[in-house]
Amino acid sequence: MAGTLYGIGVxxxxxxxxxxxxxxxxxxxxxxxxxxxxxxxxxxxxxxVRPVVDLSxxxxxxxxxxxxxxxxxxxxxxxxxGDQIIEELENGNDVAIVTLGDVSIYSTYxxxxxxxxxxxxxxxxxxxxxxxxxxxxxxxxxxxxGNEGLAIVxxxxxxxxxxxxxxxxxxxxxxxxxxxxxxxANMMKRRNVPAECATIIHNVGxxxxxxxxxxxxxxxxxxxTIIIKKGKKDW
Amino acid sequence: MAGTLYGIGVxxxxxxxxxxxxxxxxxxxxxxxxxxxxxxxxxxxxxxVRPVVDLSxxxxxxxxxxxxxxxxxxxxxxxxxGDQIIEELENGNDVAIVTLGDVSIYSTYxxxxxxxxxxxxxxxxxxxxxxxxxxxxxxxxxxxxGNEGLAIVxxxxxxxxxxxxxxxxxxxxxxxxxxxxxxxANMMKRRNVPAECATIIHNVGxxxxxxxxxxxxxxxxxxxTIIIKKGKKDW
Numbered sequence: 001m002a003g004t005l006y007g008i009g010v011x012x013x014x015x016x017x018x019x020x021x022x023x024x025x026x027x028x029x030x031x032x033x034x035x036x037x038x039x040x041x042x043x044x045x046x047x048x049v050r051p052v053v054d055l056s057x058x059x060x061x062x063x064x065x066x067x068x069x070x071x072x073x074x075x076x077x078x079x080x081x082g083d084q085i086i087e088e089l090e091n092g093n094d095v096a097i098v099t100l101g102d103v104s105i106y107s108t109y110x111x112x113x114x115x116x117x118x119x120x121x122x123x124x125x126x127x128x129x130x131x132x133x134x135x136x137x138x139x140x141x142x143x144x145x146g147n148e149g150l151a152i153v154x155x156x157x158x159x160x161x162x163x164x165x166x167x168x169x170x171x172x173x174x175x176x177x178x179x180x181x182x183x184x185a186n187m188m189k190r191r192n193v194p195a196e197c198a199t200i201i202h203n204v205g206x207x208x209x210x211x212x213x214x215x216x217x218x219x220x221x222x223x224x225t226i227i228i229k230k231g232k233k234d235w
Numbered sequence: 236m237a238g239t240l241y242g243i244g245v246x247x248x249x250x251x252x253x254x255x256x257x258x259x260x261x262x263x264x265x266x267x268x269x270x271x272x273x274x275x276x277x278x279x280x281x282x283x284v285r286p287v288v289d290l291s292x293x294x295x296x297x298x299x300x301x302x303x304x305x306x307x308x309x310x311x312x313x314x315x316x317g318d319q320i321i322e323e324l325e326n327g328n329d330v331a332i333v334t335l336g337d338v339s340i341y342s343t344y345x346x347x348x349x350x351x352x353x354x355x356x357x358x359x360x361x362x363x364x365x366x367x368x369x370x371x372x373x374x375x376x377x378x379x380x381g382n383e384g385l386a387i388v389x390x391x392x393x394x395x396x397x398x399x400x401x402x403x404x405x406x407x408x409x410x411x412x413x414x415x416x417x418x419x420a421n422m423m424k425r426r427n428v429p430a431e432c433a434t435i436i437h438n439v440g441x442x443x444x445x446x447x448x449x450x451x452x453x454x455x456x457x458x459x460t461i462i463i464k465k466g467k468k469d470w
Contacts, residue, residue, distance in 0.1 A: 009368075011254070014256070015255070016254065016255045016256035016259065017254050017255070017256055017362065018254060018255055019246070019251065019252050019253065019254055019255075019364065020250070020251045020252070020253055020254075020255065020258060020287070021249070021251035021252055023255060024251065052255070069381075071380075071381055074381075102364075102368045103368075103371075103372060103377075104368055104371035104372060104376070104377050104378040104379070105368070105377075105378055105379055105385075106379055106380060106381075107377065108380075110376075110377040110380065110470075113375070114470060117375070123375070125371075125372035125373075125375060126372065127252065127364050127368040127369045127371070127372040128364070128368075129254065129337075129362050129363070129364060130365070130368060133244075133337045133338075133339055133340070133362040133363075133365060134362045136338075136339035136360075136362070137338060137339060137360035137361065137362040138360075140348070140352070140358070140360060141339070141345075142338075142339050142340075142342065142345040143339040143340055144339070144340055144341055144387065144389070145306075145341060145343075145345065146304075146306055146341075146389070147389050147390070147394060148389065149386060149387060149388045149389065149396045149400065150340075150386070150387040151384060151385070151386050151387075151404070152379065152384060152385040152386075152387070153384045154379070154381070154382050154383065154384065155382070159382060161384045161403070161404075164403055165384065168396070168399055168403070169386070169396075235345075235349060
């Protein structure tokens with residue numbers, strides 16, 4: 001009988017923010033697939049699980065997830081990685097594959113999942129803690145309350161949705177905002193949203209972690225999220 | 236020395252979707268606070284943790300979280316519950332309080348948290364798996380990919396934001412949608428969004444769980460989420 005593929009969200013970085021189910025399934029699966037940007041590169045998701053799972057009797061299978069901006073590249077990568085994984089499933093091995101944060105939020109794993117599922121194999125998705133939930137927790141603010149809405153937008157770079165989200169929503173999460181902090185500050189200004197309504201969440205758990213108000217003099221990396229909360233003065 | 240208050244998201248229902256940190260902190264804290272709608276009522280969050288934590292040496296403290304629609308009631312409840320908890324903190328006891336899903340997503344716990352924090356006590360928030368991430372995982376669909384946005388709106392009842400979210404976003408999560416399934420189906424129709432783009436997630440883990448397309452002949456309860464995904468035909 002063919003094995004099952006488990007697509008596992010391992011959360012935003014702290015190994016303890018993995019779920020009990022994620023840990024159990026990774027422990028039980030004989031094969032652990034880890035996505036890397038290119039051959040031999042480090043896998044952030046793998047580094048998260050490493051301290052809490054026993055790797056001694058496990059086969060670790062590197063698969064490549066392109067960081068391209070082109071969705072046809074995602075499908076292609078999904079197919080190549082999918083064929084690697086199907087070989088293991090055909091040998092009767094269950095395979096756990098780890099992805100950063102939650103599986104349903106901007107994860108290219110979903111392309112691979114669909115390829116493997118369409119080939120008739122059993123696939124199961126295990127949700128993980130999204131980075132914005134962890135960021136809000138660290139900042140001590142609610143993302144959304146009562147009858148408010150929440151908009152999640154991927155980046156402010158050339159994305160008209162960001163302005164519309166700030167116009168219409170009480171709460172806005174802007175992911176991958178590192179290269180557009182100043183732009184976002186200006187967008188808020190033009191819309192009379194006070195600068196104090198923004199919280200920057202930068203490199204959580206790393207040495208240069210920063211959680212605080214917008215500071216345009218700082219350098220921000222890829223893992224930068226901005227939470228705009230119009231009702232922030234009440235928190 | 237006063238104790239610390241841990242506000243812990245325990246996820247959407249499956250006890251195994253608690254994080255390792257949630258379980259550890261609940262195990263370690265001598266006091267477990269459980270929110271109930273009214274005295275003597277069952278706490279959903281408590282039922283989730285019950286199978287995985289040892290309650291034998293723990294004090295369980297019931298606190299009341301109003302289900303009112305009025306935010307001033309939330310502040311009042313937060314204050315009353317906060318004072319109960321502060322009594323424990325003053326005795327040097329750490330207190331864990333459990334909330335359904337994630338703490339930052341529509342959790343009235345945040346009112347209590349702010350009250351206790353403003354009184355000078357140490358508070359820590361532990362994020363949990365939001366119900367919509369778990370719903371997307373069960374439905375096998377990505378909530379958001381590439382450059383897409385995601386809008387989360389609380390309910391379709393008298394909320395103009397729902398229509399705007401459907402107009403502007405590729406992906407929309409409508410929470411507490413049980414009493415407005417037909418209304419949402421009509422809103423989609425008027426906007427030429429095919430009915431097949433919607434997935435209903437109803438009572439996950441319960442006997443009458445339903446995950447599938449909109450079916451207006453069914454009865455839906457409080458824990459009904461609709462995910463509208465305009466690109467769903469590709470999944």
